[in-house]
Amino acid sequence: MTDRSGLVVAAHGRRGVLEVDGQRHPFIPKGRGLRVVCGDRVRFEARTGSEALLVTAIETRSNALARIHGRTRHEEIIAANLTQLIAVCAPRPAPDPFLLDRYACAAEILGCRFALVWNKYDLDGQAARSAADLASLGYPLLTVSALTGHGLVELSDRLAGETSVLAGQSGVGKSSLVNRLFTGSEAAVGELSAATATGTHTTTAVVMYAGGQGIRLLDTPGVRQFVPSVRSGQRLDRGFREMREPAARCRFSNCRHLQEPDCAVRAAVASGSISARRYASYCQLLATLDNGEPQAARR
Ligand code: GDP
Ligand code: ZN
Numbered sequence: 001m002t003d004r005s006g007l008v009v010a011a012h013g014r015r016g017v018l019e020v021d022g023q024r025h026p027f028i029p030k031g032r033g034l035r036v037v038c039g040d041r042v043r044f045e046a047r048t049g050s051e052a053l054l055v056t057a058i059e060t061r062s063n064a065l066a067r068i069h070g071r072t073r074h075e076e077i078i079a080a081n082l083t084q085l086i087a088v089c090a091p092r093p094a095p096d097p098f099l100l101d102r103y104a105c106a107a108e109i110l111g112c113r114f115a116l117v118w119n120k121y122d123l124d125g126q127a128a129r130s131a132a133d134l135a136s137l138g139y140p141l142l143t144v145s146a147l148t149g150h151g152l153v154e155l156s157d158r159l160a161g162e163t164s165v166l167a168g169q170s171g172v173g174k175s176s177l178v179n180r181l182f183t184g185s186e187a188a189v190g191e192l193s194a195a196t197a198t199g200t201h202t203t204t205a206v207v208m209y210a211g212g213q214g215i216r217l218l219d220t221p222g223v224r225q226f227v228p229s230v231r232s233g234q235r236l237d238r239g240f241r242e243m244r245e246p247a248a249r250c251r252f253s254n255c256r257h258l259q260e261p262d263c264a265v266r267a268a269v270a271s272g273s274i275s276a277r278r279y280a281s282y283c284q285l286l287a288t289l290d291n292g293e294p295q296a297a298r299r
Contacts, residue, residue: 004020004043004044004045005041005042005043005044005059006018006019006020006025006027006041006042006044006053007019007020007039007040007041007042007208008027008036008037008038008039008040008041008042008055008208009024009038009207009208009210010038010205010206010207010208011036011037011038011040011205011206012205012206014028014029015027015028016036016038016205018042018044018053018055019210020044020053025051025052025053026051026052026053027042027044027052027053027054027055028052028053028054028055029054029055030045030054030055030056034055034056034057034058035077036055036058037064037077037078037079037080037206038078038079038080038206038207038208038218039079039080039081039082039163039208039218040058040059040061040080040081041058041059041081042055042056042057042058042059043055043056043057043059044056061080061081062080062081062111063080063081063082063110063111063112064077064079064080064110065077065078065079065080065082065085065106065110065165066078078206078220079165079206079218079220081163082110082112082163082164082165082218083112083113083162083163083164084107084112084113084114084115084158084159084162084163084164084165085103085106085107085110085112085113085114085115085164085165085167086114086115086116086117086158086159086164086165086166086167087100087103087104087114087115087116087117087167087168088117088119088166088167088168088172088173088174088177089116089117089118089119089131089168089169089172090118090119090120090123090127090171090172090173091120091123091124091127092120092123092171093169093170093171093172095130095131095169096169097130097277097281098281098284099169100116100131100134101134101240101278101281101282101285102281102285103167104134104139104239104240104241105236105239105240105281105285106239108238108239108240108241109238109239113162114139115139115140115141115142115158116131116134116135116139116140116141116142117142117144117155117177118131118141118142118143118144119144119145119146119172119173119176119177120145120146120147120172120173121143121144121145121148121150121151122145122147122148122150125143128141128143133275133277133278137241137242138241140158142154142155142158144177146173146176146177146179146180147176149180152180152181155177155181156181156211156212156213156215157213159181159211159213159215159217160213160214160215161213161214161215162214162215162216163208163216163217163218164215164216164217164218165217165218165219165220166178166217166218166219166220174219178209178217178219181209181211181215181217182209182211182217183211206218206219206220207219207220236282236285236286236289237256237257237265237282239285240278240281240282242268242273242274242275242278243257243265243268243274243282246264246265246267246268246274247264247265248264249264250262250263250264250265251263256286257279257282258283258286265279266279
């Protein structure tokens with residue numbers, strides 16, 4: 001039988017669920033070396049006498065979201081082919097601006113869109129102002145409430161046609177938002193996918209929900225507080241969009257914008273056109289990369 005292609009909509013370890021022509025099937029990868037993640041487009045074969053499809057190859061990924069594994073410290077790819085990273089925050093638990101900068105930086109380096117979703121609008125209608133500096137850089141800022149439904153139409157519009165991943169500290173309301181965005185049957189498909197992917201009922205599978213308007217939303221229960229990893233050796237200033245234009249004017253093309261002479265980025269910080277807070281995040285992130293330290297998730 002000729003091989004065909006499908007989309008991985010749930011993955012956990014060596015099991016998962018493949019979507020083919022709108023139908024979902026369990027799969028297993030062929031061979032030990034094949035590490036399939038949610039969002040992968042793959043080639044597969046059907047096997048006689050087995051319900052599970054056999055995944056034979058992964059098509060080239062447009063990007064891959066990785067996180068640092070807490071215990072073993074190795075980098076783990078958790079999803080592929082994302083087009084949007086959504087950072088969720090709320091008045092409570094208090095937002096961590098450095099964490100938000102890291103999400104924005106990861107999205108830029110992945111080459112995907114970034115948006116901030118400010119949840120629990122019902123608790124505090126003004127709190128979203130504290131994300132004003134990110135909004136002023138052109139990142140969309142949506143105020144929503146999973147409790148009252150405020151802003152959910154705008155959020156759906158933002159998600160339409162995108163493959164998004166939700167990130168954010170625990171307690172900001174990510175699961176509440178998923179439950180509001182997806183109808184019972186769609187959510188049930190997600191849960192079923194997770195269960196099939198793991199063989200047991202566990203929360204570590206990465207699952208892709210599919211909704212109307214071409215919405216695809218990746219959810220990573222259990223690792224929702226992940227901080228996307230930025231590889232050392234990558235130009236970190238690419239992750240800070242307001243630095244790109246001045247960085248081109250630094251005297252040294254490989255300027256890191258720390259102590260180098262004639263640094264246009266530091267000049268922009270001094271003149272106030274780049275936020276000192278954002279620049280401090282850049283320096284802090286650069287220091288963690290230089291030390292070879294894993295970027296441990298912050299709460
Ligand atoms: P997660 O850890 O990010 O998935 O957060 P949850 O969805 O579990 O929500 C954490 C807590 O915040 C729960 O007690 C929710 O009921 C509450 N919560 C979520 N969204 C809202 C909201 O829009 N308004 C209010 N007041 N509480 C919310
Ligand atoms: Zn510079």
